[in-house]
Amino acid sequence: MIKKIEKLTIVVLFLGLTLAISANEAFGEVLYWGSRGESVKEVQRKLKQWDYYDGSIDGIYGTGTQKAVKWFQRNNGLTPDGVVGDSTAAKLGITLSGSSSTGGGSNQATSDETYLLARTVYAESRGEPYVGQVAVAAVVLNRTRNPSFPDTIAGVVYQKDAFTAVNDGQINLTPNDVAMKAAKDAMNGWDPSYGAIYYYNPVTAKDPWIFSRPVHCQIGKHVFAK
């Protein structure tokens, strides 16, 4: 719950902006927790070589990598912030330039939460208008801020029987660029559903209870409701 309140404080609070949730994202020549790609692999290789890191060389900047980076920074007179920028990269003996691009594509650095949200969007609403995909992502985020639901994105997505695409395994499909952008927009505060916490397909919905919820709008085949 503490986590939930902090998230609310940050997201609702300030700035509707782009705060801690997206603070995990990294592009260009700075690597943070949540970054992915060849540059992260190179950092992991170096850290492993010098016994700072004992995890796998998977190219995902997770907690293990972050801890190892901090340890390395402490031992090398750097600020132990867990972020690999120019000075840390230089001490590691690597060059980060050209390691990732801001031009999009599948190798873009991304936080795990955004990626999970994008997978949900893709599984649940691919083929829907873009605005409908943003709305699906927004519903997941709105649920994390509502007491009637779990307080994390993973908690909401994997809540038992909450999403059919999780039950049938479509959640594991690789999201396309549209779903990725929709997830990022929602993380950035866009909410075309104006606070909806449910959506359903009126043609296939089986539980009559859902029809009792106040409808906000219909986007494509999904009805969004509170």
Add this chain to the structure above:
Amino acid sequence: MKQKIENREKIAWMIAGGLFAAVIGILIWSSGGTQTSEVQKTELDNMYEKSYYQLVNHTQNIRNGFDKLRVSDDKQQIMLQLVNIKTEADMAEENAGMISADEGMSTDFIKVINQISDYSAYLMHDIQMGGTIANEEREILEELYQCVNSMNTLMVQGQMDMISTIDSGASLEDMRFPEMETAVQNYPVLIYDGPFSETVYNRDPVELSGDEISWEDGKRFVAEFLNCDQASIEQGIDCTGLFDTWGYKVVKDGAEEYVSVTKSGGNVLTLTGFKPNAEPTEAITPETCKERAAAFLKECGFESMKPTYYQVKDDEVTCNFAYSQDDVICYPKLIKVKVSLAGGEVTGFDAQNYYAEPADVETTEPELSMEEARERVTSRLDITGERLAIIPGNTNNQILCYEFHGKLNDLTYIVYIDAKTGKEVKIFKLVEDETGIMVI
């Protein structure tokens, strides 16, 4: 001839042998598959069972915490019980998510549990700040206690049902959350200083001033906003909820853009669109995008907006602007503008937070002077900037603060001192690089 017959018999035996081996192989393989599937099913059942046992256990512990809280007036003991209740409620919430999420059943339970956790946190904070539990708060705690008690009875009954299901050898796959309707029928409406207060997460629709406009009027506004021909504008998505809006769709360069306009006042509220990622050009930098976003807001008639934070994502820059009045920056009243790094055009707009706040911000006179507030900030922070700012509180309320920017070693911070109470209400760490400015 005889040799031929013998050969045929040999071949027949070989085929029969091969077929026999294949059948045995398939049988072994399928029995392995069945075993794997059985193991997985058992593992899943075990997970549900474990979650349910833990859930009942945590619910009982919450009830026990309330039992003790009812008979204590000692601040330290109250704090101890509130911490226990909050911890147990958080753990109960996690386990509840593992059991079927039949709408209206588990949601009732999770809502109560989450609000108990949040309400406990609110009371703890209040006590830490020198307060006590007031009589009205005791009454609310009593109502929560009664609710938890009833829920606990239903959960224990559900546990008995689960055990019967296991004893009968049936799977727990279809196990459902117990119906909680009877337990929550007298559940109070919780209004307090916390994010799960009923008035916060269940916000009333925003009432905007201005005349009601027709869909056709809105179409004209959209054409002006996007600088496009009215003929290219189609019906989009009309929406209600926090806002009541007309919806429009515009297809530009093969891409769909959706615009919403408030029915009251005819304000363009949002622009949402998708464009495939494009390679950013060297000519357009994040700085150029920020300037473009600021110019766009001016063109739209927003005069009092100050740039705050921005972030580069893929080929777009999201720029945030907060309303400023009498040199006081009002963070809750904010507009977001997205600009393409590839083409420099505006690709997104969101003014929901702007219109959800009152048209004019009510600024009260600060009770502390800037100097007095500055003294409250640690001397370890090398202050580089200061101003008055309004920040949002836990309940969509606004807090007038002094905002101090400063540095400690290599890190940049923003510290907020309540201009009325002098309390340090918020600390943010600024992270700035080529991808933008973010606060943590």
